[in-house]
Amino acid sequence: xxxxxxxxxxxxxxxxxxxxxxxxxxxxxxxxxxxxxxxxxxxxxxxxxxxxxxxxxxxxxxxxxxxxxxxxxxxxxxxxxxxxxxxxxxxxxxxxxxxxxxxxxxxxxxxxxxxxxxxxxxxxxxxxxxxxxxxxxxxxxxxxxxxxxxxxxxxxxxxxxxxxxxxxxxxxxxxxxxxxxxxxxxxxxxxxxxxxxxxxxxxxxxxxxxxxxxxxxxxxxxxxxxxxxxxxxxxxxxxxxxxxxxxxxxxxxxxxxxxxxxxxxxxxxxxxxxxxxxxxxxxxxxxxxxxxxxxxxxxxxxxxxxxxxxxxxxxxxxxxxxxxxxxxxxxxxxxxxxxxxxxxxxxxxxxxxxxxxxxxxxxxxxxxxxxxxxxxxxxxxxxxxxxxxxxxxxxxxxxxxxxxxxxxxxxxxxxxxx
Amino acid sequence: xxxxxxxxxxxxxxxxxxxxxxxxxxxxxxxxxxxxxxxxxxxxxxxxxxxxxxxxxxxxxxxxxxxxxxxxxxxxxxxxxxxxxxxxxxxxxxxxxxxxxxxxxxxxxxxxxxxxxxxxxxxxxxxxxxxxxxxxxxxxxxxxxxxxxxxxxxxxxxxxxxxxxxxxxxxxxxxxxxxxxxxxxxx
Numbered sequence: 001x002x003x004x005x006x007x008x009x010x011x012x013x014x015x016x017x018x019x020x021x022x023x024x025x026x027x028x029x030x031x032x033x034x035x036x037x038x039x040x041x042x043x044x045x046x047x048x049x050x051x052x053x054x055x056x057x058x059x060x061x062x063x064x065x066x067x068x069x070x071x072x073x074x075x076x077x078x079x080x081x082x083x084x085x086x087x088x089x090x091x092x093x094x095x096x097x098x099x100x101x102x103x104x105x106x107x108x109x110x111x112x113x114x115x116x117x118x119x120x121x122x123x124x125x126x127x128x129x130x131x132x133x134x135x136x137x138x139x140x141x142x143x144x145x146x147x148x149x150x151x152x153x154x155x156x157x158x159x160x161x162x163x164x165x166x167x168x169x170x171x172x173x174x175x176x177x178x179x180x181x182x183x184x185x186x187x188x189x190x191x192x193x194x195x196x197x198x199x200x201x202x203x204x205x206x207x208x209x210x211x212x213x214x215x216x217x218x219x220x221x222x223x224x225x226x227x228x229x230x231x232x233x234x235x236x237x238x239x240x241x242x243x244x245x246x247x248x249x250x251x252x253x254x255x256x257x258x259x260x261x262x263x264x265x266x267x268x269x270x271x272x273x274x275x276x277x278x279x280x281x282x283x284x285x286x287x288x289x290x291x292x293x294x295x296x297x298x299x300x301x302x303x304x305x306x307x308x309x310x311x312x313x314x315x316x317x318x319x320x321x322x323x324x325x326x327x328x329x330x331x332x333x334x335x336x337x338x339x340x341x342x343x344x345x346x347x348x349x350x351x352x353x354x355x356x357x358x359x360x361x362x363x364x365x366x367x368x369x370x371x372x373x374x375x376x377x378x379x380x381x382x383x384x385x386x387x388x389x390x391x392x393x394x395x396x397x398x399x400x401x402x403x404x405x406x407x408x409x410x411x412x413x414x415x416x417x418x
Numbered sequence: 419x420x421x422x423x424x425x426x427x428x429x430x431x432x433x434x435x436x437x438x439x440x441x442x443x444x445x446x447x448x449x450x451x452x453x454x455x456x457x458x459x460x461x462x463x464x465x466x467x468x469x470x471x472x473x474x475x476x477x478x479x480x481x482x483x484x485x486x487x488x489x490x491x492x493x494x495x496x497x498x499x500x501x502x503x504x505x506x507x508x509x510x511x512x513x514x515x516x517x518x519x520x521x522x523x524x525x526x527x528x529x530x531x532x533x534x535x536x537x538x539x540x541x542x543x544x545x546x547x548x549x550x551x552x553x554x555x556x557x558x559x560x561x562x563x564x565x566x567x568x569x570x571x572x573x574x575x576x577x578x579x580x581x582x583x584x585x586x587x588x589x590x591x592x593x594x595x596x597x598x599x600x601x602x603x604x605x
Contacts, residue, residue, distance in 0.1 A: 266597030276562075276595030277585065284582040290575060322561065355447075 004030045006401065007112045007121040009103075009347075011037045011094045013060065013083060014127035014375030014390045019092040020061045021398035027405075032098045032114055038083035040129050044153040045076035048181060050241035052173055053209045057388045060086060061395060071207065073241025079387070100347045105368060113347075122408070123370040123401050126359065128343065130376050130385045135342035137169075140335075142267035148334045152178060155336060158185035164333030165189070167272060169264045171196045172235040175338030176248050180240070182336075183258045190327055191253060192274055194263035196238050198285040198318070201247040203293060204300065204309040208239070215299045217292075218383035219392075222363050225378075232378045235340065238285075250282065250318050261323045272327045282318040289315065343376065364397045370404050372397050431526040449476045465491040465501045506559065510539045512590045517564060520584030530576060533569040540565075562594070 006022055008015045011033035022029045036042060050073040051058070058065040058074065063086045065074070074082065087094060101113040109122040134151035143149060148161070152174040158181060165188035168179040175191065183189040199208050212218050225231045240248040254260055262278035297312050299305075345352075345359055352368060354360050359373045363380045366373055373379065374397060375390050383389025443450040452475035458468040471485040489502030503511065514537050525532050541562045547555040568577050585591050 262595070265595075268597065273597050277591070280582055280585040280591075283578065284586065287575060287579050287582060 001118050001120055002030075003120045004028050005121060005405070006030075006123045006125060007032060007110070007119050008125045008127055009100050009112075010034075010126070010128040010375075011087070011092070011096075012040060012127065012129050012375070013038070013387050014129070014394065015125070016083060016086050016092055017060050017390050017394035018125050018127055018374055018398060020063070020086075020090055021394045022401075023090050023092070024062070025398060025402055027398075027402070029093065030119065031092060031094045032100055032112070032119070033094050033096050034099045036096050037087045037092075037094055038080045040132050040153075041076050041079045041083065044132060046152065046155045046178065046181075047076075047157045049076045049177070050074060051076075051079060051387065052237060052239045052241050053386060053388060054207050054241075057209055057213060057386075058082070059388050059391060061391045063089060072243065102347050103349070103371075105349075109370065122405060123372070125397070125401070126345065126348070126366075126371070126373040127375050128345075130343055131341045133342055133344040134337060135340045136337045137264070137339060139264065139267060140337065143272075143335060144270065144329050147329055147332060149337065150334070151337050158182050158187070161187070161334050163187065165331050166334045166336060167192065167264070167327065167332050168336045168338055170194065170235075170338035170340065171238060171250065171253075172338065172340070173237060173239055175336070176238050176253060177240050178336055178338060179253060179258050180248055180256065183253070183256050188259075188331070189257075190259040190261055190332070191250075192261050192264040192272075193250065193278060193281060194275070195281055196235055196285050198238050198249050198289045198315075199292070200249075200289075200315050201239060201242075201245050203296060204312060206309070207245075211296050211299075212292075215295055217295075218381065218386070218389065220382045222378055222380050225382075228378065231382070232376070234377070247315070249315065251316060254319065254321070259324070260321070261327065262325065270329050272329065274323065274325050274327070276325060278323050279320050282320050286317050364393055365400060370401075370408070372401060427526055427529050427531045429522050429526045429532050431523050433523065433526045436523065437527075451475070461489070461501070462499075463491070464496070464498045465489060506541070506543065509559075509590075509594065510541055510562070513562070513588075513594055514539055514564065516588045516590035517566075517581075517584050520588050521566070521568070521580055524580045524583045524587070525570060525572075528576070528580065530580060531571040533571070534567075535569075536567045538565050539563065 005027050006029035008018050008029060008031045011031040015031045015033070016037070019029060019031055033039060052073070054071050055065040055067060055074055056070040065082065095116070098114050098116045101115060103124055104111045104113070106120075109120065110124050112119040112121060112124065132153065134153060136151060140149055155178060161182070163186075166182050167190045168175050168182070169192045171191055171193040179189050179191040202208060203211060222228050238249060240246065246252070250260055260278070262275035263281070264272055265275040266273035293312075293314060300309055342357070344357070348359065352359060352366060352371070359376070360367055361373050361379070364372050364374055374393055375385060377385045379385070380393045380396060381389055384393050452473065454473050456468050456470045458466055460466050467487050467489050469485050469487040471482050473480050473482075488508070490505050490508060491501035492498035492504050493500045518535055518537060521535055522532060539562065541559040543559050544555045546552040547557040566581055568581070570577055572580075
């Protein structure tokens with residue numbers, strides 16, 4: 001049986017960041033990767049997808065974007081190359097094509113069973129990604145079988161769909177971008193809108209992510225926010241990374257002819273039914289955006305930046321038409337479920353999961369000593385699931401892991417002697 | 419989380435008790451399972467009397483401090499005796515009561531003193547639905563508009579945020595805006 005000190009599950013941004021931290025601390029480890037490095041970026045992203053964050057905001061432990069387009073947004077295929085280069089830069093010990101089957105606690109650590117044979121180790125870091133298992137509502141089962149249904153991880157480009165109408169469910173980054181792209185391809189598109197986080201692409205001449213980074217919002221810690229459960233559940237930012245730096249909000253989508261409706265709430269008599277809560281979700285998103293922009297204005301004024309910045313021109317409120325509350329399935333041929341993700345941990349003991357199947361952890365430290373989780377939304381910081389945000393978490397958790405190894409070897413010595 | 423920003427706020431809502439219940443039910447989910455009940459009896463014509471008293475929650479049978487009976491009927495324009503609100507108006511009463519209670523609760527939690535809260539509701543209905551004149555017209559309300567006038571020690575944006583949060587956490591708003599499975603049996 002092969003033995004190592006730390007098994008990292010997954011070789012994406014989180015796994016590689018942890019690998020780099022462990023390499024720097026000379027801790028023997030291996031990354032078990034179901035596919036290849038950066039597998040999700042490589043195989044589960046649509047063709048036109050670009051990062052929501054500008055290139056300069058792409059920093060990992062010992063690695064950063066060094067290209068010429070600091071303010072641009074990296075395409076998914078470039079992210080794959082970026083992470084592959086990161087892996088090569090410190091020769092990360094990635095075992096590709098290795099799917100973890102189970103993780104079992106042993107007296108001296110863990111036994112990790114894989115489809116390529118077992119590993120014995122002292123610690124396990126789960127870094128399997130936050131965006132690989134779509135969360136699709138139970139409602140999907142009630143949709144007539146002649147309608148094609150897919151999640152964003154299966155979507156590539158409009159040519160993959162037939163030319164009929166499309167219902168896109170979910171107005172966060174994925175749903176808004178896919179609805180926009182399908183509408184531009186000439187299709188009739190309806191977008192079902194629930195809770196969403198509205199943001200302008202840039203404000204007062206600066207990228208919104210520059211602002212969130214600068215005012216410290218992305219660094220907010222898990223033990224400082226009022227309600228961490230809620231913070232971890234927040235939908236992704238309604239943004240698009242495009243060369244023209246455009247804002248993709250509901251007003252822009254409505255302007256290009258996307259039909260906006262409320263949350264997809266039911267199926268009845270061959271019709272999709274939409275919630276009447278549309279206006280409130282829009283009002284709440286506008287208010288929340290306004291509060292962030294207030295914080296930014298306050299910061300700018302406190303730091304004497306006003307002279308360098310453009311006018312504080314606020315985005316128009318979301319125009320709320322009287323949305324239709326029903327859509328006959330005969331009007332569409334495809335549904336895209338852009339309803340978020342629910343990471344799955346089939347290899348973990350159910351004792352380590354909550355009643356919804358999510359890993360129980362305190363800032364990435366799991367209940368079983370020596371087990372860690374990395375890269376989930378708000379693991380330790382608001383930016384934890386961002387490419388730029390996982391690095392500080394990996395540094396923190398690798399420090400915790402080293403302390404764990406030291407405390408275990410100290411406490412174990414007398415026992416082994418006895 | 420359990421501290422209130424402004425202890426001088428007096429809206430008459432015991433937020434500490436609600437937060438305590440939230441915390442207790444987070445750890446004991448079956449306690450959060452409630453059942454609401456009503457008993458209805460036909461009186462005469464379109465007049466019915468509906469009574470509520472018992473309900474189930476926190477793992478046990480519960481009771482209002484007394485039985486409450488509400489008469490519903492239809493106005494004289496429908497050749498009825500007008501012994502009470504119409505049932506659709508009762509839905510509006512439920513919606514207004516629920517949103518307003520939510521506003522008081524959320525405002526208190528956020529340390530906002532309310533001075534007055536008034537709402538008007540308008541709900542459009544095309545009678546061609548219930549009278550069977552046009553099968554394409556629904557029976558229920560086509561559109562409901564609730565307009566709040568709120569005087570509170572807070573900014574307009576803060577007041578709007580309280581009203582938005584109240585909708586987000588309202589049982590009646592959810593029931594009215596989202597499909598609900600209804601089973602009607604004859605025993």
